[in-house]
Amino acid sequence: MGTPIVIFDLDGTLIDSAPDIHAAASRLLKREGVPPLTFDDIRSFIGRGVPGLIDRIIEASQLAPESRERLIASFLDDYNARSTELTRVFPDVAPCLQKLREFGFRLGVCTNKPLASATRILKVYDLFDAFEAVVGGDSFPAVKPDPAGLVSLIGTLGGGPALYVGDSAIDAQTASRARTLFGLFTEGYLNARLESVRYTFRFDAFSELPLVTEEVFAHQGVFV
Numbered sequence: 280m281g282t283p284i285v286i287f288d289l290d291g292t293l294i295d296s297a298p299d300i301h302a303a304a305s306r307l308l309k310r311e312g313v314p315p316l317t318f319d320d321i322r323s324f325i326g327r328g329v330p331g332l333i334d335r336i337i338e339a340s341q342l343a344p345e346s347r348e349r350l351i352a353s354f355l356d357d358y359n360a361r362s363t364e365l366t367r368v369f370p371d372v373a374p375c376l377q378k379l380r381e382f383g384f385r386l387g388v389c390t391n392k393p394l395a396s397a398t399r400i401l402k403v404y405d406l407f408d409a410f411e412a413v414v415g416g417d418s419f420p421a422v423k424p425d426p427a428g429l430v431s432l433i434g435t436l437g438g439g440p441a442l443y444v445g446d447s448a449i450d451a452q453t454a455s456r457a458r459t460l461f462g463l464f465t466e467g468y469l470n471a472r473l474e475s476v477r478y479t480f481r482f483d484a485f486s487e488l489p490l491v492t493e494e495v496f497a498h499q500g501v502f503v
C-alpha cells in the first residue's frame with residue numbers, strides 16, 4: 280500500500296476567497312453596466328469553477344448567454360491581478376499542513392479554480408511548497424464532481440489511500456466517485472444542509488485536522 284495522501288479543496292477550504300471573488304464579480308457587472316449581486320449570492324455561486332460562476336451570474340443578472348466566453352476572460356483578467364487583496368488563509372492552515380507532512384502524509388490540492396489562479400494564490404500565501412502537486416478546474420476536460428482530477432492526482436502522489444478535504448457537496452460527491460475518504464470543513468461555503476452531505480468526518484478548525492486525519496486512517500487500518 281502506498282503512503283497515505285491528503286488532498287485539499289481550495290476556495291472555502293484552505294482560503295476564504297469569496298470576498299475577492301465577489302469584488303471581481305462586482306467590477307465585472309459594473310463594466311457590463313448592470314447592478315451588483317450580493318455577497319451571499321456570489322458566495323453561493325462558488326464551487327463549479329469560473330465558467331460555473333459566470334453561468335450563474337449570466338442567469339442572475341440576465342446577461343446575454345452569447346457573452347459567456349468574453350465574460351469569463353474579462354473576469355479572469357481582473358481577478359488574477361487582484362485575487363489576494365481581500366482573501367485570507369483560514370486560521371491554522373499552515374501549521375496543520377506542516378504537521379501532516381511531518382506525520383508523513385503526501386499532500387495535494389484539487390480545486391475547480393483555474394490552475395494559474397490557484398498557483399498564484401498559494402504562492403502569495405506561502406502555501407505552494409507544502410504540496411507536491413496541484414490540479415485545477417482547467418487541468419481536465421470536466422470539473423468536480425467529475426472525479427478525473429482527484430483520481431489522477433492520487434496517482435501522481437503514489438496511489439496510496441486518500442482523504443479529500445473540502446467544504447462543499449460537490450467535494451463530497453467527488454470524493455465518493457473517486458472512492459476516497461471525505462473530511463468536510465464546516466466553516467467554508469457549503470450550500471446544502473449538513474445532513475444532506477455524506478462525509479467520513481467533519482471539522483471546524485484546522486488545528487483539529489492532523490490528529491483526526493491520523494485517527495480516521497488508523498480506523499481503516501492505514502498507518503503513516
Ligand SMILES: O=C(O)COP(=O)(O)O
Nearest residue numbers: 289290326327328390391
Ligand atoms: O472556483 C470555484 O468555483 C471553486 O473552487 P474550489 O473547488 O477550490 O472550491
Ligand SMILES: [Mg+2]
Nearest residue numbers: 288290291446
Ligand atoms: Mg470549495
